[in-house]
Amino acid sequence: MSPADSPWHILRTQAERAVQAEPVLSGTFREAILDQPDFAFALAHRVSQALADSEEQQAALFDRFSSIHQQFPALAESAWCDLQAIVSRDPAFGTGLEVLLFSKGFLALQAYRIGHQLLLQDERLLAMFIQARCNERLAVDINPASQIGSGIMLDHATGIVIGETAAVGDDVSILQGVTLGGTGKESGDRHPKVRSGVMIGAGAKILGNIEIGEGAKVGAGSVVLQAVAPHTTVVGNPARQVGKPRHARPALDMDQSFDEG
Incomplete structure (x- = not known):
């Protein structure tokens, strides 16, 4: 360079x-x-x-x-x-x-x-x-003990909460109002693990020591209590699978829509 x-x-x-x-x-x-x-x-x-x-x-x-x-x-x-x-x-x-x-x-x-x-x-x-x-x-509110990669976008950012044992991979996009939290008073490793390329829509709540697989997309307002497979789109409360993202790394194209089916 x-x-x-x-x-x-x-x-x-x-x-x-x-x-x-x-x-x-x-x-x-x-x-x-x-x-x-x-x-x-x-x-x-x-x-x-x-x-x-x-x-x-x-x-x-x-x-x-x-x-x-x-x-x-x-x-x-x-x-x-x-x-x-x-x-x-x-x-x-x-x-x-x-x-x-x-x-x-x-x-x-x-x-x-x-x-x-x-x-x-x-x-x-x-x-x-x-x-x-x-x-x-x-x-x-980001706990300093959490593990966060690089190439991260916290879009708008207001209301984002990332818990103590959460992990976020590289090239992840997280919109406002997102929580990567626990499910109660449990101790130890209790927060989500978000792999690379994931996009998490506004207001989504991901709770517990669960994995959000590489290249997955979590729709706005979703409540996620179970692991999400790589390159899968989930929406709703409780979150359900509705297809696959149109992009291999949804965080990069920021497409908020999804194809059901």
Whole structure:
């Protein structure tokens, strides 16, 4: 990849153009992108800015978050995959700059990624702080112990809940109001396992330690209590199989319709 094609160069170019196009927001573009040395620092800035109560707290969070990003460059790599996923799947966002600044789902996901790494570093209280603030500020509740792949789109994101032992594979699209939850007070491994390429429609509830197979599609408002086979579409309450997705990876084409039969 040439320097001109690097993710950071692309974002900086978009920010430079945005300064000219929207001078009233020039300070925002400079602070978020043009004043940052790289994408990892930009992510740390964006998350710390969103979660902090004060300038002092933001500075402290930024120092810790940027340090984590420098230690674990895979965090920024996953974030870039998420950003590209949103640009390619959501027509509401035209550029990566728009996603970084204005996508609540992207922001919540990057906060989760930092919190997950902090939990692995035995910084449980800070990880839980991030989860709580995302719930309070963004209406997204992702347990930092959950396992989430890359190329993820949390579309709209409001009301998404992902439980402690849930797992989400790569290239998954999850719409607003989705719950990946348990079924009661049971302990241990108790949350869904969503494999790669799955699309989960708005308001769907997937409950228990069940598998949603690769390339499956869960219709909006469905309540899923049993495993879903790969490349299968389910809808309803309780969810029932109604055919197969038209695309091998429904998360990528975001087709909300289904063919019964």
